[in-house]
Amino acid sequence: MNSEPLLSYRVSAEYRGKGAVLRDVQFEIGQGEIVGLVGRSGEGKSTIASSILGLLPLKGGKCTGWIHFQGRDLLSLRDGEMRRVRGKAIGFVPQSPLAALNPNLRLRAQLDEAWRAHQEGSPDWKPLLQSVSLPDEVSFLRQYPRSLSVGLAQRFQIALAILHRPALLLADEPTSALDSVTQGEILSLFANLNRRYGIAILYISHDLASVASLCHRVAILHQGTIVECGLAEEIFARPQHEYTRRLIAAIPNVPGRSNLDAGGPSSDESRARGILAEHGV
């Protein structure tokens, strides 16, 4: 990993009439790193995703601070410039994959649309579908979203998200609508993509267990602030914050939990701490 982080985030955000949702939230994502962002619903996780994509104003919110990404502050970009970042440099995988597909467009059209948002011509869809383990047949793309299962839809969403080989993938609760078997498949797909293309992932979830199995580092979000941040194993082994402890306690049965408990601090952890320290945590 590079020493220069891919994304450096420091934002306070509020919604009109609802007051502050994020209070000086800070974290960083290194190149090719998978960072888990964990918190229960209502803690402001999705706000972070929206703020990175610059979509907060659409939901009636606004934010202050900075979001440095690939050498630019996303918050100071003009609309047109921001549009070219969305979907191209930053991919997004939504929580409800079916609702996030246009019900009246065939998959092929949706794929083409996503491609044409940033490039001419049409995408080379066969390898793309293969890379997310979808059937690489024309008949598949001829379908309307209503004939897809949630799992297939989420694979398709991921395919759309990595279409332009983004440097960063935002995944907002990507598995919460899935059954546990499919969840596992999607998680391994994320890991696979990260390995194969070096795509960094901000993985947002309320499910500490899935985060633990996927992420290099984990940040715990509680009441609009990051209460704890560190290597996944470290967090599980020595939760510092009361809220983290409650989250861990809520996991019914974590395989290898004792292992994690036994694990010591690694060099990775100290490096992560160092990065955080630069920004004053």
Add this chain to the structure above:
Amino acid sequence: MKAARIGAILLLALVAAGALMPERWAAGRYDQQFRELPDAPPSAQFPLGTDAVGRDRLSRLLYGTRVSLLLAPAAALLSCLAAGLLGGIAGYAGGFTDRAIVSAADFFLSVPWLLLLLIVRACLPLDVSPAASVAITFALLGLMGWAAPARIVRAAVASLMDSEFVLMARARGYSSWRVLLRQLLPNVTPVLLAQFWIAVPAYILTETTLGMLGLGVAEPLPSWGGLLRELEGVSPLDQPYLLAPAILLAAVVGSLQLILPREDYPV
């Protein structure tokens, strides 16, 4: 249900065939006055009799069908396009634009359109050919009918704007135009289509109302509205053949309703 739909399509096809080739079916041209036989009862020559100035009713009915069935959909198309545009803009833009367009729609809905139509028609130049006057009448109907469907389109667009997939489209960096044309439009189209099918019979009936007031299609062109006027002050029991335009109107409107796309689109 299936049989009914096939029947409806057959009936419409028959009506269209009649309307397109009136001379195959009827004795005279729609404006030919057989003055020796005014108000004649049905006969072999005139299956529906003749009207007050001796014109063949069947010919007028078929030709009037052509006029009404050609122009009502055109007017419906016009109002649906206007509704799609204005309702779409209102729902998409929101805020002040939305409020302005919704207020305008409310205003249009509260205007006594019949009066407005009277005024507008009275202001038109007099030397317009009957065909042009028909077109103008229906164009006015179409232009004035935008408000109700526009409100529906606006509501649909506004709810679409909040939907996941539109947000997703933005998250993928689609431009506003692409969001409008490729994401919103395909989802508003079924709504507009439904409005269109509602508007077609409504406009046929409105022209009928105007015809009843003598403000519909100009003489000597026939239209269903003008033909229905013959029922005024006449006991239909004595002259049941006068009901032909009413029956045809009911049959066509009913058939249109039957073949209406009924599929529920997820919006």
Add this chain to the structure above:
Amino acid sequence: MTLHRLIFVALLGVFLAPAIPADLHLALHGEPKTLDPWLAADESADAIAYLTEGVLIRVNRYTQQMEPELAASWKTSPDGKRIVFQLRQGVKFPDGSPFTSEDVVRSFERMLDPALHSPTADTFKTEHGAVKVHAEGTYSVIADFPAPTASIERLFDQVAIVSAKAAQRPAPGLGPFVIDERRPGVSIRLRRNPLYWKSSLPRVDGVVFDIEQNRDLEYLRFRRGELDLIEKLSPELFDRLAKEMPGAAIDAGPTLDSEFLWFNESQRGDIPDAKREWFQSAAFRRAISLAINRADLSRVVYRGHASPAAGLESPANKLWFNTALKPDPFDPAAATNELSRDGFRLDKGVLRDRHGNPVEFSIITNAGSKTREQMATMIQQDLGKVGVKVTIVTLDFPSLIERISRNMNYEACLLGLTNVDADPSEMMNVLLSSASNHPWNPSQKTPATPWEAEIDRLMLAQAATAGYHARKTSFDRVQEILHQQEPVIYLLHPNALVAVSPRLAGAKPAVFLPHTFWNAEELTIAPGRQGGAQ
């Protein structure tokens, strides 16, 4: 219990039966705009005024003769400038106060008051001043006119004489009925005037006018027995009634009304010069008249209940119609000849003027009038045969009036005129070139054509003459000029088509207005009305 109730109901019937008034039921087609008789200007207000007001001299609608009413007798001076009325004695107003010459004098004073703007007053005003009315004793009234005025007496049919003493407005009148109850938008009931000077009249208890705009509903209500009279039936409804209720449908013969077509000859308005040139050509107008088949119009549109018109006067006007005039025949060949003499030529079925412009014009008429729309359609076809292309535009009445009387943006207009009185002086407001109702070219400062100047002169001359024969000679000439020049193409005189319930006795439908209830006081209703609910 049941028996008791039965007896009770029976008794109730006995006691209530005489209480159901024997009312005459009619429909008005609109709310009267006023109940002030001097301001009456619409059909409904005229009807109410006719039945509730007394006048000095009444024109009998049936015989067309003048009859003494509140004036028992009158005498016109030889120079035609003075009338002396001897008033009927012992007449009482509905409030019991006696009728005297003071009431007549005060009525004229108030009616002539410029602040009132009474349309009736206009007929009593001349360029030399207004009529002066003064009393001479309790029962004698003298009316002095500033200049000799033709057939003045008939004008008094229009002047309601009301009580000078009563404070209420409108003041009570001396007609056979008084206003009993007014329900705006629903009905107006008149009840019999118990102090009416013709003893034992009226025979009915009252007259109920229901406001009913829809003539089809009026017809249905007549068929159900809810109405006793219909003043005016359309030809279709007349034929239908003649079939359904033979005897109830009465064709009283040609009226003074006329249906006609005229071209806009005004200099105002937005008309191409070429068209104005046609419209101002008498040959063109005569050709159009010759090309219209009046017999067909009557037979097809009016089902024979109308007669072709030769001019503005109907043959029904026995005193004044110029019998030498005949309606223009239907003669397309003659029309084409006439046109070719005027430089028009027929070119592949299209008539073109000397400059090569195709001859086409629009005819406006009022929307909702079936008969006029049918006439227009037939005229369209007739004129098509001589190569003239006609466009028909139906307009709502206010827009039509706006065009023909104010902005003059029209080419030709098809309308009708309801004549209330038969006297030529009543035509002044149409025939004088300076009149605002002069249809083809209103409100001219000086007559635009020599023949209009001649009509002006003849009309003023006849109005200033007292003798019938001299007046008739002048007016015959006026009719002759109009027939030659055809500024208005008179088409038809429709017949008076009325409906009279068989239960009604004493009805004598007349061609003058009101057709059916002009003798309302003498009508009687046979008992046993069914469903005659208000």
